[in-house]
Structure formats: structure tokens, C-alpha cells
Amino acid sequence: MAGTSIIFRREVxxxxxxxxxxxxxxxxxxxxxxxxxxxxxYSITRKAINPALIPDFMATLMILFGPxxxxxxxxxxxxxxxxxxxLTAPASxxxxxxxxxxxxxxxxTLLLALTFSYQLIVVQISQPDLSHTFCAYIGIWxxxxxxxxxxxxxxxxxxxxxxxxFMSLATLVFLYLGDIAGQIVANLDLARVIRQLSIxxxxxxxxxxxxxxxxxxxxxxxxxxxxxxxxxxxxxxxRWR
Amino acid sequence: xxxxxxxxxxxxxxxxxQNLTKQYGNFTAxxxxxxxxxxxxxxxxxxxxxxxxxxxxxxxxxxxxxTSGTAKIAxxxxxxxxxxxxxxxxxxxxxxxxxxxxxxxxxxxxxxxLRGVKNSKSQVTQVLExxxxxxxxxxxxxxxxxxxxxRLGLAQALVHDPEVIILDEPTIGIDPQQVIEVRDSVRELxxxxxxxxxxHILSEAEQVCDRVVIINKGQIIAEGTPANLRQKLQRGNSLxxxxxxxxxxxxxxxxxxxAGFESLTAQGEGYILRTRNSNDVRGQIAERVVQSGYRLVExxxxxxxxxxxxxxxxxxx
Ligand SMILES: Nc1ncnc2c1ncn2[C@@H]1O[C@H](COP(=O)(O)OP(=O)(O)OP(=O)(O)O)[C@@H](O)[C@H]1O
Ligand SMILES: [Mg+2]
Numbered sequence: 001m002a003g004t005s006i007i008f009r010r011e012v013x014x015x016x017x018x019x020x021x022x023x024x025x026x027x028x029x030x031x032x033x034x035x036x037x038x039x040x041x042y043s044i045t046r047k048a049i050n051p052a053l054i055p056d057f058m059a060t061l062m063i064l065f066g067p068x069x070x071x072x073x074x075x076x077x078x079x080x081x082x083x084x085x086x087l088t089a090p091a092s093x094x095x096x097x098x099x100x101x102x103x104x105x106x107x108x109t110l111l112l113a114l115t116f117s118y119q120l121i122v123v124q125i126s127q128p129d130l131s132h133t134f135c136a137y138i139g140i141w142x143x144x145x146x147x148x149x150x151x152x153x154x155x156x157x158x159x160x161x162x163x164x165x166f167m168s169l170a171t172l173v174f175l176y177l178g179d180i181a182g183q184i185v186a187n188l189d190l191a192r193v194i195r196q197l198s199i200x201x202x203x204x205x206x207x208x209x210x211x212x213x214x215x216x217x218x219x220x221x222x223x224x225x226x227x228x229x230x231x232x233x234x235x236x237x238x239r240w241r
Numbered sequence: 242x243x244x245x246x247x248x249x250x251x252x253x254x255x256x257x258x259q260n261l262t263k264q265y266g267n268f269t270a271x272x273x274x275x276x277x278x279x280x281x282x283x284x285x286x287x288x289x290x291x292x293x294x295x296x297x298x299x300x301x302x303x304x305x306x307x308t309s310g311t312a313k314i315a316x317x318x319x320x321x322x323x324x325x326x327x328x329x330x331x332x333x334x335x336x337x338x339x340x341x342x343x344x345x346x347x348x349x350x351x352x353x354x355l356r357g358v359k360n361s362k363s364q365v366t367q368v369l370e371x372x373x374x375x376x377x378x379x380x381x382x383x384x385x386x387x388x389x390x391x392r393l394g395l396a397q398a399l400v401h402d403p404e405v406i407i408l409d410e411p412t413i414g415i416d417p418q419q420v421i422e423v424r425d426s427v428r429e430l431x432x433x434x435x436x437x438x439x440x441h442i443l444s445e446a447e448q449v450c451d452r453v454v455i456i457n458k459g460q461i462i463a464e465g466t467p468a469n470l471r472q473k474l475q476r477g478n479s480l481x482x483x484x485x486x487x488x489x490x491x492x493x494x495x496x497x498x499x500a501g502f503e504s505l506t507a508q509g510e511g512y513i514l515r516t517r518n519s520n521d522v523r524g525q526i527a528e529r530v531v532q533s534g535y536r537l538v539e540x541x542x543x544x545x546x547x548x549x550x551x552x553x554x555x556x557x558x
Contacts, residue, residue, distance in 0.1 A: 006354045010343075018342050081338035085397070088302040089355045090327040239305045 003091025007099025008106075011073070015107045024068050028111055031061060036118045044125070051128045052136035052208050054115050059143060059203050063172045066147025069108060070155050071165035073100045074235065078159040083238060093236045097152065101228055104148045112141060132210035139207020142220035146199060147172055149227035156234040175199040199223070253280045255405050255435035256301065260310035263296050263459075270296040272459035273310065278452075280404075283431040285450030286439040289555055293459040294439040295335055298407050301437070302332045315404050328356060331398035331434075335409040337390045341383035345374055348382055349396050356401040364400055372396045372426070388419040395426065406430060407437045412445060424449050443551045457555050477503060478519050483511030483539035484530055495533045499525050511539060 015021045035057045043049040050056065074097075077083040086096055122128050147168075154168035155161070178198025185191040195201040202216040256278035263271040271293040278284040286294045300307045301314060303323040311318060317325040340348055346365060353361040369375040372392040377385070385393060391411060398406055408427065412420045427449055430436060440446050446453045447467040455463040455470075463470055484492055492512055493505050501516040516522055523540055530537040 002357075003355055006351070010340075010351050013347070014340075014342060080340065081334060081336045082340060083338075084299075084304055084334050085332065085338045085352070086355075088304045088327055088330070088332050089352070090324050090357065091355055 001092060001095040001098065003089070003095040004099040004102070007091065007096055008103045011100050011103030012106060015103070020072075021069075021107070024065065025111060025114075028061070028065055029114060032057060032115055032118070036121075040121070040125070049122055049126050049128055051122075051130070051132040051210070053122075054118055055133075055136035055140035056204075056208055058112075058115075058140050059200055059208075060176075062140075062144045062147045063176050064169065065108075066144065066172060067151045067154070067165040067168040070104050070148050070151030071161045071168070072155065073104065073152055074156040074231070075159050075161045075164045078238075083235075087235075087238060094232050097156070097228055097232045097235055101149060101152050101231075104152065105145050108144050108148060109141065112137065112144070129210065135210040135212055136207050138212065139203050139216070142217065143199065143203045143207075146220045146223040146227075149224040149231075150175075153227045153231045153234070156231045172199070179204065254278070254313075255280045255282075255315055256284070256437060257313040258297075258301070258310075259312065261297065261300060261307050261312055262309045263293070263300060263305070264308045270459055271300070271307075274456065274459070274461050276454050276461060276464060278405075278435050278437060280435055281431065281433070282452060283427065283436045283438060283450045285446035285453045286437060286456060287441065287443060287446045287453050287551070288439075288456040289441055291458075292441075292456045294441075294456060295409055296459075297456070298332070298409050298437065298439060302330055302407055303327045328401075329404045331401065331403035331406045333394045333398040333406075333408045333411055335413070337394035339382045339390060339393070341381070343382055344378065345369065345380050345382060345385070345393060346378040348393065349400050352397045353400040358401050361400075364402070368396045368400045371399070388415040391415050391419070391423065395423070399430070403434065405435045405437070409439050410441070411438070412440065412442070420445075455551065455554060462554050477501065477516045478522070479543045480514045480516075480523065480526070481508070481511055481539065481541050481543050482514050482526060482530075482537070485536045485538055487535050491535075495529050495535070496526060498529065513543065 032054055036054060039053055040049070074083070077086060087093070119128075119133060123130075150171055151164075151168045154171070155164040157167070158164050175198055178194050179200040181194050181198070183191070185194060196219075202219045206213045206216050254277050256276075258274060258276050260273045260275055261271060262269065262273050274293075274297065276284070286297065288294050296305075299305050301312055301319060303319055303326050306320055311320070313319065314326045315329045317329070319326050340351075343351065346369065349365045349369060350361050353364055358364050366375065369378055372395055374389065374392055374396060377389065382390070382393065391414075395408075395411065398408065411427070412423050415423070424445065427436060427438060431451070438446075438449060450467070452466055453464070453470060454461055463473070465473060482492070482496070484495075487495065489505070489507055489512065496502065496505060496514060499514070499516065499522050500520060501518045501522065503515040503517050505515075506513050514526070523542075526540060527537055
């Protein structure tokens with residue numbers, strides 16, 4: 001699609017040139033590092049290392065970092081007035097949203113790749129099931145992709161980054177807690193439906209154990225497609241305001 | 242003679258607006274306007290705040306669809322061939338859109354690429370040179386002054402060498418020196434491009450534009466070259482009269498009998514007398530003043546400025 005790659009490149013450039021994204025990356029590495037450190041110390045003496053240790057932790061972390069990585073994307077364009085110019089450039093509305101989304105996912109993938117350094121340490125001190133680890137990484141990659149899509153959607157809805165981050169955070173917390181809600185509902189069918197909708201359940205019951213299930217992949221892909229579709233419509237709606 | 246002939250040959254309608262209407266809910270912001278611009282023409286869209294200038298431009302740039310009516314840019318319909326139109330238009334919105342964290346060069350380069358410029362490097366250098374920002378190319382956009390941002394916005398609108406350039410109040414909020422620079426560059430650009438230029442400053446439209454379209458409350462109320470407009474719309478005469486020792490009431494008393502008298506207003510040490518028709522009434526004035534026992538020290542015609550015409554027109558609506 002014309003323009004997607006140009007938008008993509010500008011956004012990636014933006015991630016690498018703004019201090020904020022370095023703070024986000026630093027925070028991300030600090031938290032995962034601390035968590036890893038604590039668990040490794042514990043694992044050496046008490047139990048075997050969990051091959052999905054870092055991805056499991058990231059399932060929680062991305063509830064916060066998904067919104068942080070995407071809050072700026074469309075909100076800032078609207079606030080600075082560049083959206084008006086983007087919408088009069090020969091690029092479709094879809095190209096704009098998708099280009100931005102792919103940039104966020106790309107940056108997230110890089111952050112994820114940085115956590116491979118922890119796996120290197122694990123390999124040095126024990127014999128983890130690497131296929132299990134790999135599966136968990138695939139899962140968290142998709143999971144993160146879904147949180148980013150939700151973040152993009154809320155970024156398109158407001159010109160205030162903080163509001164965008166807050167709304168997507170609230171939505172993600174809701175989707176995340178759905179997993180717990182499923183556990184405390186007495187009606188089994190209802191519990192199952194709630195769990196089916198919750199984002200964590202599609203990671204913690206499969207990828208986390210080294211399983212790749214088609215329905216979970218479909219769930220994340222579905223979330224991404226639906227969120228982006230709505231975001232494109234929201235961007236388009238600027239033309240009708 | 243030869244020049245005229247050539248320009249006739251190449252004359253082509255670059256902007257064709259037909260009955261264009263835009264409604265926001267029940268409110269009609271632009272109400273059935275029709276005008277056109279030939280290739281190489283600088284057309285000014287002149288109107289007070291809220292006249293519908295920005296709305297018109299937003300429709301022409303493909304930002305928003307019209308409620309009804311059509312418009313063509315370089316022969317392409319703004320709705321059906323939006324992408325073709327967007328490739329051919331350079332647009333500087335009212336509020337200069339910036340990416341604060343990009344460098345000047347990166348910013349212009351981004352817009353060049355997005356609009357499909359092939360050798361963006363040399364194009365960007367050229368356009369930065371043109372707006373005198375080449376020595377600032379590594380500066381972050383956030384650190385530019387307002388006038389520089391305005392020029393950056395202009396660079397962005399020019400970088401893909403568009404056939405039609407649409408500038409929404411490009412001289413607003415910058416200092417007089419830079420206003421002159423921007424006006425000069427617009428006039429310079431007019432030699433190669435078709436320009437639609439909005440402003441609410443009449444003298445600016447008069448200086449810069451080949452043709453002026455005056456718009457108010459979403460409707461065109463007058464159109465023509467600045468000289469043309471003045472001629473067409475100037476009703477009656479204005480005279481400056483200075484009478485020693487007469488206050489406004491006394492002077493009105495004296496002069497209200499002049500043929501075609503319309504109004505008398507104080508200005509400086511004297512008065513402006515307006516008449517409804519263009520008969521020469523200087524003799525009558527002199528006669529009346531002297532008969533009343535006052536002394537006439539100055540009597541001269543004043544050309545009605547476009548400013549007056551404009552205020553008059555807008556007020557009359
Ligand atoms: N998105 C919108 N929704 C509702 N009304 C709008 C919208 N945009 C503009 N208007 C109204 O349409 C009218 C024309 O607005 P427009 O911005 O086109 O005027 P303008 O000629 O550009 O004025 P200015 O000189 O102040 O920039 C105004 O009354 C304005 O309030
Ligand atoms: Mg305006």
C-alpha cells in the first residue's frame with residue numbers, strides 16, 4: 001500500500017530519536033531484568049527455571065507498555081495538526097494506521113529480542129527446554145501485538161496522549177482480569193465465555209506451557225484486525241467532523 | 242502581444258469549483274460557491290473570520306468531502322479522483338503542522354517521499370534553499386521560530402513541485418519583515434504554479450493576487466482583479482474636506498444639501514464626505530462653505546480603498 005513503508009520508517013525513526021522511547025525501553029529492561037534476577041537466584045536453590053519466565057512476566061508488563069508504546073502515535077498527529085496534512089497526502093487512511101502499527105510492533109519486537117540476553121544466561125546455567133521458550137516467545141509476540149493494536153485504537157480516539165494511554169490501560173486491565181473473573185464465576189459456561197474473551201487466557205493456558213493453539217493465534221490476529229479496522233474508521237471520521 | 246497569445250494557448254483551468262457546499266450538521270459553512278483559477282494564476286480567497294475559507298480549502302485538498310457540488314483540480318475530481326488530486330496539490334494549513342522531534346531536513350524529506358518524490362535529496366535541498374532554511378537543516382523543528390516554521394510549512398507544500406498550491410492564511414502571526422518575504426515568495430511561486438491563497442487582509446490580497454474572490458458567510462459576494470473590483474464596487478465619490486472652525490454638526494448642516502450626499506465622517510482635522518454618485522461636487526462644496534461664512538482650507542478627492550469596499554460589502558450582507 002502506497003505510503004505504508006514511508007509512514008513506518010518515520011515512526012521507527014521517531015522511536016529512535018525521542019528520549020521518551022528510550023525511557024520506555026530502559027524501564028522495560030529494568031523491570032524484566034529485576035524480575036529475571038530475582039527468579040534466577042531463587043531457581044538456583046529451590047526449583048528448575050521456568051522456560052517461559054520472561055514471556056510470562058511480559059504478559060503482565062505489556063498491559064502497561066502496550067499503551068506507553070502507542071499512546072503518541074495518532075494522538076500527537078491530531079494535536080499538532082499533521083493529521084490534516086497526512087489525510088491530504090496521497091496515502092490511504094489504512095496505510096497511515098497500518099504503517100504506524102507495524103512500526104510499534106517492530107519496536108516491540110526489538111525490545112523482545114533484547115530479552116534474549118536473559119535466555120543466554122539461562123542456557124549457561126541450566127538446560128532449559130528451548131522449544132518451550134520459543135513457543136512462549138511466539139505467544140508473547142502475538143499478545144504484545146494485540147496490546148499495541150488496542151493502544152493504537154485509543155490513540156486515534158483522542159488528541160491527548162495521557163488520556164489515550166489511560167483508556168487503553170483500562171481496557172487492557174479489563175481484558176486481563178477477565179481471566180480471573182472466569183475463575184470466580186460459578187456458572188461454568190459463563191466462565192468459559194469470559195475466559196475466551198480475556199487476553200491473558202489465550203496466552204497463559206497454551207503458549208506459556210509451550211503449546212501453540214490455532215484458536216489462540218486466531219484470537220490475537222482477530223483482536224489486531226478488529227482494532228486496526230476500527231482505528232482506520234476513526235481516522236477516516238476526521239474527514240466528516 | 243506575442244506573450245498574450247502564448248499564455249492564451251497554455252491557459253488551462255487548474256481549479257474549477259462548481260456550486261460547492263459544505264454543511265456541518267445544520268450549519269452551512271460554504272454555500273454553493275463557484276469560481277475557477279487558470280494555470281499560473283494567483284487567486285486570493287478573501288473573507289472575514291468564519292467566512293468559510295478554510296472549509297473551502299479543506300474540500301479542495303481532499304481532506305473532507307463536500308456536501309454537494311463538485312470541484313476539479315488539474316482536471317481531476319476532488320472526490321472521485323482524490324488520490325490524483327492529492328498528488329498535484331501542495332497544502333499549507335492554517336496552523337502549520339509540525340513534527341517537533343524531527344529535523345528540518347527530515348521533516349521536508351518525509352513529506353517529499355510520502356508524496357512520491359523520486360530523488361528527494363536534491364529536491365529537499367532545493368526547496369530548503371528557496372525558503373532560506375538550508376543552514377538550519379539539522380535543527381529540530383521544535384526549536385524553530387514561528388516565522389521559520391511558517392517557511393518550513395511552505396517548504397513542505399512545495400517540495401513535490403505541485404501544480405496547485407493552496408495556502409491558508411500563510412502570513413498570519415509572523416512579523417512584518419517575514420510577511421513581506423512570504424508575500425514575495427508567493428508571487429514568485431505564482432510564475433510557475435497555480436495558487437489559491439486565503440487571507441482576511443485586504444491589502445495583502447490586493448498586493449499578491451491576480452484575482453480576488455471575496456467570500457462571506459459561505460457565499461461569494463464579489464470577484465475580479467483588484468482594480469476591477471474597485472471600479473465595479475466603488476459607488477459614488479469620497480472627498481476630503483477641511484473647514485476651519487466648523488464642528489461635525491455644523492459641517493453636516495452646511496454640506497447635507499450637496500447633490501447625492503450620503504455621509505460625512507470626521508477624519509483627522511477634516512471630514513470625509515461621501516456621495517452616492519460620481520458627479521463632481523467640489524464646486525458646490527466650496528460655494529456652500531464660503532456662503533456659510535467659514536473658510537475652506539482643503540478639498541481633495543480620496544480614492545476609496547479596497548478596504549472600504551470590503552467592509553462595506555461584508556457589512557451590507
Ligand atoms: N468542524 C466543524 N464543525 C462545525 N462547524 C465548523 C467546523 N469547522 C468550521 N466550522 C464553522 O464553519 C464556518 C466557516 O469556518 P472556516 O474555518 O471555514 O472559516 P474561515 O474563513 O477559515 O475563518 P478564519 O478566517 O477564522 O480562519 C465557521 O462558522 C465555523 O465555526
Ligand atoms: Mg480559516
